[in-house]
Amino acid sequence: xxxxxxxxxxxxxxxxxxxxxxxxxxxxxxxxxxxxxxxxxxxxxxxxxxxxxxxxxxxxxxxxxxxxxxxxxxxxxxxxxxxxxxxxxxxxxxxxxxxxxxxxxxxxxxxxxxxxxxxxxxxxxxxxxxxxxxxxxxxxxxxxxxxxxxxxxxxxxxxxxxxxxxxxxxxxxxxxxxxxxxxxxxxxxxxxxxxxxxxxxxxxxxxxxxxxxxxxxxxxxxxxxxxxxxxxxxxxxxxxxxxxxxxxxxxxxxxxxxxxxxxxxxxxxxxxxxxxxxxxxxxxx
Amino acid sequence: xxxxxxxxxxxxxxxxxxxxxxxxxxxxxxxxxxxxxxxxxxxxxxxxxxxxxxxxxxxxxxxxxxxxxxxxxxxxxxxxxxxxxxxxxxxxxxxxxxxxxxxxxxxxxxxxxxxxxxxxxxxxxxxxxxxxxxxxxxxxxxxxxxxxxxxxxxxxxxxxxxxxxxxxxxxxxxxxxxxxxxxxxxxxxxxxxxxxxxxxxxxxxxxxxxxxxxxxxxxxxxxxxxxxxxxxxxxxxxxxxxxxxxxxxxxxxxxxxx
Numbered sequence: 302x303x304x305x306x307x308x309x310x311x312x313x314x315x316x317x318x319x320x321x322x323x324x325x326x327x328x329x330x331x332x333x334x335x336x337x338x339x340x341x342x343x344x345x346x347x348x349x350x351x352x353x354x355x356x357x358x359x360x361x362x363x364x365x366x367x368x369x370x371x372x373x374x375x376x377x378x379x380x381x382x383x384x385x386x387x388x389x390x391x392x393x394x395x396x397x398x399x400x401x402x403x404x405x406x407x408x409x410x411x412x413x414x415x416x417x418x419x420x421x422x423x424x425x426x427x428x429x430x431x432x433x434x435x436x437x438x439x440x441x442x443x444x445x446x447x448x449x450x451x452x453x454x455x456x457x458x459x460x461x462x463x464x465x466x467x468x469x470x471x472x473x474x475x476x477x478x479x480x481x482x483x484x485x486x487x488x489x490x491x492x493x494x495x496x497x498x499x500x501x502x503x504x505x506x507x508x509x510x511x512x513x514x515x516x517x518x519x520x521x522x523x524x525x526x527x528x529x530x531x532x533x534x535x536x537x538x539x540x541x542x543x544x545x546x547x548x549x550x551x552x553x554x555x556x557x558x559x560x561x562x563x564x565x566x567x568x569x570x571x572x573x574x575x576x577x578x579x580x581x582x583x584x585x586x
Numbered sequence: 587x588x589x590x591x592x593x594x595x596x597x598x599x600x601x602x603x604x605x606x607x608x609x610x611x612x613x614x615x616x617x618x619x620x621x622x623x624x625x626x627x628x629x630x631x632x633x634x635x636x637x638x639x640x641x642x643x644x645x646x647x648x649x650x651x652x653x654x655x656x657x658x659x660x661x662x663x664x665x666x667x668x669x670x671x672x673x674x675x676x677x678x679x680x681x682x683x684x685x686x687x688x689x690x691x692x693x694x695x696x697x698x699x700x701x702x703x704x705x706x707x708x709x710x711x712x713x714x715x716x717x718x719x720x721x722x723x724x725x726x727x728x729x730x731x732x733x734x735x736x737x738x739x740x741x742x743x744x745x746x747x748x749x750x751x752x753x754x755x756x757x758x759x760x761x762x763x764x765x766x767x768x769x770x771x772x773x774x775x776x777x778x779x780x781x782x783x784x785x786x787x788x789x790x791x792x793x794x795x796x797x798x799x800x801x802x803x804x805x806x807x808x809x810x811x812x813x814x815x816x817x818x819x820x821x822x823x824x825x826x827x828x829x830x831x832x833x834x835x836x837x838x839x840x841x842x843x844x
Contacts, residue, residue, distance in 0.1 A: 449699035454784065454805040455619060456814065472617065477699035477795055479784035481805045488780075489701070492687050493694055
């Protein structure tokens with residue numbers, strides 16, 4: 302609806318301009334369209350950024366499509382899209398083919414109910430808990446109670462990152478509860494003192510400061526917080542990245558700069574991601 | 587309705603053509619990213635939660651309607667009726683939230699992990715209770731006064747009147763109510779999603795977590811692509827067909843009795 306209205310606005314604007322000032326050509330309008338495709342993790346954030354960008358630049362139209370990180374790379378390589386979106390950093394084999402620009406960080410924290418006496422778990426213990434080898438809190442220094450393992454539903458990007466970091470297959474996980482979004486995970490763990498789960502760190506921190514009985518465990522000895530995600534020391538995190546085939550110029554460059562600017566930090570935080578600190582930018586366009 | 591059905595068919599068709607209907611029943615597991623699409627555990631999940639809830643809610647609903655219609659003083663009956671109507675209007679996510687913070691921890695103390703088939707059944711019972719209670723109430727109100735007077739004249743006890751006269755006379759209405767509540771129990775998504783645990787498995791006890799067809803769609807649709815997406819539309823199609831069959835059954839019951 303908003304898009305339609307916007308295109309109508311652009312149209313009427315161009316007609317109006319054309320009528321009032323015939324000398325002014327509208328050739329520049331043709332190049333004012335930007336297409337982004339790729340990761341379903343990045344797409345919601347980029348859609349929001351695009352809306353804000355369109356609001357500031359009414360003559361621009363931005364089209365955001367999902368289809369997975371691999372599609373983002375393929376479309377950018379074949380110039381089907383101006384910008385590809387991927388939910389990871391570029392692999393070494395890809396860095397010479399693409400230019401990448403991180404726009405946010407996504408971090409995942411292990412959460413327990415706050416009265417659970419367990420203060421830390423090492424990676425081995427977490428793997429054993431999720432594969433069912435450890436099924437009682439007593440074995441990791443907690444109370445004598447069975448562990449409720451909370452896992453994410455298939456297809457969620459948090460699940461992928463979790464599995465990748467702990468080198469697990471989803472079929473190995475012996476879950477007791479499977480949840481959808483972060484909020485459901487937080488409510489499930491906060492309501493069950495024997496549960497263990499994992500959610501976006503941004504979401505967990507916000508709820509903890511609002512008084513929800515949760516605790517975030519450190520991973521690999523690194524405290525889980527937006528700071529450690531932001532400075533890159535927290536291991537269970539990844540950059541959300543925009544990629545282009547060529548060094549960006551014109552509108553593409555403008556949009557990428559906008560997506561990395563402080564103007565969009567509120568949008569990044571609203572999606573439970575962590576903004577990139579300016580000095581951590583992988584590459585400036 | 588036809589549009590929705592057509593849309594579901596169109597979206598589900600690619601996968602029905604490429605992997606066939608059999609895959610949904612015989613594949614090893616539900617793991618769409620690895621091309622296996624077994625819906626059977628979720629069909630069981632839906633069946634068990636719905637059946638359990640209907641078995642619990644029907645007698646409770648009928649008893650509540652009898653109380654309302656024949657035992658309670660007028661003032662209490664009308665207040666009680668309002669309460670039940672209110673219960674019917676509570677959004678399902680509120681039921682789910684209540685279940686998650688109250689019911690699930692309670693069941694967890696009994697037998698972990700708490701999020702379970704039992705929690706689903708209890709929440710659903712609560713949700714469909716108003717449906718059957720209100721329909722039964724309306725049905726009892728339509729039992730002709732003459733029947734009641736006749737029963738009283740023959741000296742039947744009030745329990746005898748209910749058992750011998752009222753229940754047989756309102757059979758078709760009660761059936762319609764039951765079909766309505768089955769429909770609601772099968773279609774309910776949010777509340778069961780929140781309390782059932784959503785593990786894809788055929789439950790081996792009432793304390794085991796289950797995933798229903800509706801919960802499966804709600805959980806995975808946002809992130810599903812290609813065949814995975816189509817597979818979810820197939821489960822939607824399945825649900826819609828069950829609901830249509832139920833609607834037809836309800837019509838048949840009505841026709842049979844008029």
